[in-house]
Amino acid sequence: MVAIPARSWRPFAAPAAFLAAVTLAVVGARALWPHHAAQATHPARHHAKAAASAGPRYYRVRAGDTLAAIAVRTKTPVARLRRLNPAVQPTALFIGQRLRLR
Numbered sequence: 001m002v003a004i005p006a007r008s009w010r011p012f013a014a015p016a017a018f019l020a021a022v023t024l025a026v027v028g029a030r031a032l033w034p035h036h037a038a039q040a041t042h043p044a045r046h047h048a049k050a051a052a053s054a055g056p057r058y059y060r061v062r063a064g065d066t067l068a069a070i071a072v073r074t075k076t077p078v079a080r081l082r083r084l085n086p087a088v089q090p091t092a093l094f095i096g097q098r099l100r101l102r
Contacts, residue, residue: 054102061097066090076101 059074067090071078082090084100 057100057102059099059101061093061095061099063095065093067093070099074101 055074059070061070067078067081067088070076071081081099081101082088084102088097088099
C-alpha cells in the first residue's frame with residue numbers, strides 16, 4: 001500500500017469560488033438578456049430563420065442507422081421515408097447512402 005500525503009483544500013478555494021461566481025454571473029446575464037429583441041427589430045432575419053428551419057432535404061446514412069432511427073433523428077415518419085425512397089430496402093441500408101427527406 002502506498003501512503004499519499006494529505007493535501008490541504010485551501011489552495012483550491014479561491015479559484016473554485018471565482019469559477020462559481022463567474023458561472024453565476026453568466027447564467028444571470030443570459031437569463032436577463034432578451035434574445036428575441038434582435039429578431040423583433042429585423043423581421044427579415046425571422047423569415048430567413050423560418051425558411052432555414054425547414055430542415056435538410058437529404059440524409060446520409062451513418063454506421064448503425066436504421067430507417068426507424070433516421071425517422072426519429074430527422075422527425076420524418078417512416079412511411080414518408082419509404083414513400084420518398086421507393087428503391088431503398090429498409091433492411092439493407094448502406095453507409096453513405098443518401099435518403100430523401102422532403
